[in-house]
Amino acid sequence: MSNWLEQLLGKKSKSADQAKERLKLVLIHDRTDLSPAVLESLKNELLAVISRHVEIDPGAVVINLTQDGREQRLVADIPLRPARRPRSG
Amino acid sequence: MVAKVVTVTSGKGGVGKTTTTANVAVALAALGQKVVCIDADIGLRNLDVVLGLENRIVYDLVDVVEGRCRLRQAMIRDKRLPELYLIPAAQTRDKNAVSPSDMSRLCDELRQEVDWILIDSPAGIERGFRNALAPADMVLVVTNPEVSAVRDADRIIGIVEAEEKGPVRLILNRVNPTLTRRGDMLNADDVLELLAVELIGIVPEDESVIISTNKGQPVALDGKSRAGLAFQNIARRLMGESVPFLNLDDGDGFLKRLTRLFRSGGSTG
Numbered sequence: 001m002s003n004w005l006e007q008l009l010g011k012k013s014k015s016a017d018q019a020k021e022r023l024k025l026v027l028i029h030d031r032t033d034l035s036p037a038v039l040e041s042l043k044n045e046l047l048a049v050i051s052r053h054v055e056i057d058p059g060a061v062v063i064n065l066t067q068d069g070r071e072q073r074l075v076a077d078i079p080l081r082p083a084r085r086p087r088s089g
Numbered sequence: 090m091v092a093k094v095v096t097v098t099s100g101k102g103g104v105g106k107t108t109t110t111a112n113v114a115v116a117l118a119a120l121g122q123k124v125v126c127i128d129a130d131i132g133l134r135n136l137d138v139v140l141g142l143e144n145r146i147v148y149d150l151v152d153v154v155e156g157r158c159r160l161r162q163a164m165i166r167d168k169r170l171p172e173l174y175l176i177p178a179a180q181t182r183d184k185n186a187v188s189p190s191d192m193s194r195l196c197d198e199l200r201q202e203v204d205w206i207l208i209d210s211p212a213g214i215e216r217g218f219r220n221a222l223a224p225a226d227m228v229l230v231v232t233n234p235e236v237s238a239v240r241d242a243d244r245i246i247g248i249v250e251a252e253e254k255g256p257v258r259l260i261l262n263r264v265n266p267t268l269t270r271r272g273d274m275l276n277a278d279d280v281l282e283l284l285a286v287e288l289i290g291i292v293p294e295d296e297s298v299i300i301s302t303n304k305g306q307p308v309a310l311d312g313k314s315r316a317g318l319a320f321q322n323i324a325r326r327l328m329g330e331s332v333p334f335l336n337l338d339d340g341d342g343f344l345k346r347l348t349r350l351f352r353s354g355g356s357t358g
Contacts, residue, residue: 014271014273016269016272016274016275016276016279019235019236020279020282023239023283024283026236026240027240027283030243031243069285070246070247070250070286
């Protein structure tokens, strides 16, 4: 009964939805062999390299793995800060 | 006659590879095709019992590969159908007794004589699987709507694509319509979205599969079984026919189906 109510109120996600969400993440990591920890260090290194050339806001950077068919894509969204000073080389 | 070699595989064990191989083979043969199925699961053979041919084995796959008999002598004819044959696996050897190039050579020898060669792959991604994959023109990946089976299917699809052995077609086996409707089982759309491959069959969970396997009579020979019908449809799709997927909800009353139709906007799974 409580289960039925929860479903009616949309409080608890159905187990198939949980399975699907969990599988999405597992498959991305299986396919790319990139763990969340590796992804995090990749992100930090990318930021370090980019910051050497342009000014960015590290807090606003979003780097994600997405799925497109059977292809995995590393998508980086890196907002640039407007240039205020002349480039130093 | 130039046969198409179809390898049935899954990664995970127990999802229904052997049942699928046996039933698709039977259904193709019932459509008048000349079919040979090969059990590539050396050491753990089962295709013979599922087909009900276990008492007629004289020679096996390893005997052919090692030259103890001719290919023809290892082909057991299924007397229920005009042109269905089984090449059984060896039971007392291990999977290293056969190599991928042995399998390719054997299939090349058969290609001119039959319409279809169906290979039942062992579970896993080791030698036995590589043997089954080597000669494939098409790969049928069998999975169940559950996390471990889907994950393993994804690994298999990745390997098949890396080896350029496709095309891959997916068979979603043991679908339980009641659980799916309740949202407690992944549905076909979920699995297809996750795996991003083309579907060739949806087979409902059906106790007649167990009963027919007990008797050694593949369920595809049974005109009334839902699973049998699903396997017949897979055979017809392999033949190039466009067959709509089964509506797995047919078991319910008309009113129930009608209300579901309105709620789901007409999708039938």
